[in-house]
Amino acid sequence: xxxxxxxxxxxxxxxxxxxxxxxxxxxxxxxxxxxxxxxxxxxxxxxxxxxxxxxxxxxxxxxxxxxxxxxxxxxxxxxxxxxxxxxxxxxxxxxxxxxxxxxxxxxx
Amino acid sequence: xxxxxxxxxxxxxxxxxxxxxxxxxxxxxxxxxxxxxxxxxxxxxxxxxxxxxxxxxxxxxxxxxxxxxxxxxxxxxxxxxxxxxxxxxxxxxxxxxxxxxxxxxxxxxxxxxxx
Numbered sequence: 001x002x003x004x005x006x007x008x009x010x011x012x013x014x015x016x017x018x019x020x021x022x023x024x025x026x027x028x029x030x031x032x033x034x035x036x037x038x039x040x041x042x043x044x045x046x047x048x049x050x051x052x053x054x055x056x057x058x059x060x061x062x063x064x065x066x067x068x069x070x071x072x073x074x075x076x077x078x079x080x081x082x083x084x085x086x087x088x089x090x091x092x093x094x095x096x097x098x099x100x101x102x103x104x105x106x107x108x
Numbered sequence: 109x110x111x112x113x114x115x116x117x118x119x120x121x122x123x124x125x126x127x128x129x130x131x132x133x134x135x136x137x138x139x140x141x142x143x144x145x146x147x148x149x150x151x152x153x154x155x156x157x158x159x160x161x162x163x164x165x166x167x168x169x170x171x172x173x174x175x176x177x178x179x180x181x182x183x184x185x186x187x188x189x190x191x192x193x194x195x196x197x198x199x200x201x202x203x204x205x206x207x208x209x210x211x212x213x214x215x216x217x218x219x220x221x222x223x
Contacts (some may be wrong), residue, residue, distance in 0.1 A: 043203075
């Protein structure tokens, strides 16, 4: 079912470091690429999203880089904090498909 | 901001029971809602697309007679797990947005445990 491939599966980063999570998609008809953050026992929450007409979007410490020709996009978390420890999912709409998820741990 | 409310948050029941889960969009109308199933430490698996006023669209491998979806209004979709068995135990999540290519707002999920 997955048409969005996400890596790495898990990531450990020191506080203050940069966390990078990557996703690749197949269907060029996708035109909305969000990242969701999920804490245990909760539903996912939208973190940041991008449309394919731009190559980068930044919101605070979170940046999406989008490479349309390579069909790849990535999430960068600058100055990572322990509170960022969660599972992150990329997705590609209009198909409502999610990546496999990345479990991020930020060590103090 | 937009909020999606999902109820109940936790259900424990005996095998053979039918369980209904509600998903409400609180401050916007949603012609389409989505239902997912999530196993521990795994991604969200899309089960079905709930369409207001018409039949739901089920993903391949999802039994429509097992997982009944009703989307009777623009703010409410329900998922009924019929004759639930232990293998149906899982975390069920709904989402809704103001369009397919718009941000999806998720409920907090329902943890279903069938004894």
